[in-house]
Amino acid sequence: MKKLFTLCSSLAFLLMASGAFAQSIPPSILRFHQRCILIDTHNDVLSELSMQGYDISHKLNTGNTDLPRLKEGGVDAQFFSIWCDGSYGKGTAFNYANREIDSLMSIIKRNPDKIVLAKNYEDIMHDVHHHKIAALIGVEGGHMIEGRLDYLDSLYKRGMRYMTLTWNNSNGWATSAVDETGHRDSLKHLGLTDFGKEVVHRMNQLGVMVDLAHVGRQTFFDAIHTSSKPIIVSHSCVYKICPVPRNLMDDQIRAVKRNGGVICVNFYSGFVDSNYQHKVDAFIAEYRPQVDSLKHLKHESANDAVFEILTPEQKQSLRPPLSLLIDHIDYIVKMIGVDYVGIGSDFDGAESYPVGMDDVTDYPEITAALLQRGYSKKDIRKILGGNVLRVVRENMD
Secondary structure, three states: OOOOOHHHHHHHHHHHHHOOOOOOOOHHHHHHHHHOOEEEEEEOHHHHOHHHOOOOOOOOOOOOOOHHHHHHOOEEEEEEEEEOOOOOOOOOHHHHHHHHHHHHHHHHHHOOOOEEEOOOHHHHHHHHHOOOEEEEEEEEOHHHHOOOHHHHHHHHHHOEEEEEOOOOOOOOOOOEHHHHHHOHHHOOOOOOOHHHHHHHHHHHHHOOEEEOOOEOHHHHHHHHHHOOOOOEEOOOOEOOOOOOOOOEOHHHHHHHHHHOOEEEEOOOHHHHOOOHHHHHHHHHHHOHHHHHHHHHHHOOOHHHHHHHHOOHHHHHHOOOOHHHHHHHHHHHHHHHOHHHEEEOOOEOOOOOOOOOOOOHHHHHHHHHHHHHOOOOHHHHHHHHHHHHHHHHHHHHO
């Protein structure tokens, strides 16, 4: 994940354009979808395209996201992820966060008729009313404040409206899901430190949503018990369906309801489908020499490397059905109700998504699938954006 697979993305674009995977959605459903307020809480296009020199002002033949396609997919508000990996530390992470925000501001400045920075509920509704995309900022990884509350304040002033307490790497005050499950013995602390709780309190004071995607279980419960406002899980799925450390267990899902927060489901195949990584591992074993060579040359993960080797047909065979993604929404709704689930696609942050979800133009597929499952239009409006709007409003008032 967190790497743009240009060949794979280009294939997805061509298949989308040709209609190879697109279902025939009745015009009445498309009209209903466009009338809904759609908010996606996680998209990595800034780090994966904009920071690499691509101009998302125009329709591209790579990646999952650009402004024309966001509009075509009915996206009203987009949280743009500000991200760097754990190799960025003191003296570099905060600066890189600001460079990514600069890239977003440049896009907004060049396209004032298409996209506007939003900082609260009222801004979002104003932008929707004027048919512009509301751009919001989510910082993915607490390491980007470098252990400084003044850096937190600075990013807030620039527009940050949620911060993910950790990425896959732990920081000095919060531990990640990856580390709590895979490197527990090497951790200097578990969960939130006293300073970590200060960070959560300061986020509550500022009106920055506390994002608990990526965090370990101990950090999750420490943070949700510390926060005085509803939290957000910006891009995670259900552990019971796909048991990976990044997904939420049942007690975590119930805790989100008690807190009044929202869980935004992630489209990444590896979080949707429990068989996905097994299938990827089989290809890695089959192409081991080539994978090892690419890993050495490009410092890539095995998943990254094998996706440069696979044929389009092989990549397609790895993708789960869209129905499995809807199963994650169903699971959350049946457990805690329809008021606590939203959309956090992770577009441009992963190598594979369910069949039919090729880019941001495919959001109507979600609406059609939910209608097919028997969801009411009122409940679909909540899932597509209403629930996130509620949490935004309760944090930022």
